[in-house]
Amino acid sequence: MTIQEYSDLKDLPYETVRRWIRVLKKERAPKAASLKLVELISQQLVLVQLLPESI
Incomplete structure (x- = not known):
């Protein structure tokens, strides 16, 4: 409409x-902007947890 x-x-x-x-x-x-930031931070935290410890 x-x-x-x-x-x-x-x-x-x-x-x-x-x-x-x-x-x-x-x-x-x-x-909306703060939710995007939280989403981005949580995605980065997941990526950091997936990295091998030797890096």
Whole structure:
């Protein structure tokens, strides 16, 4: 569903819906970035555990 379709369906101004979408994306972005970092770190830890001890 597009922003325009949603705003028409809910009888909301288009710009208001766009503004809230931007706000929500900004709030979620740091969480997504920190989750990616945790995922990357955990992958590196697995790789380190798989390496032979002589290296």
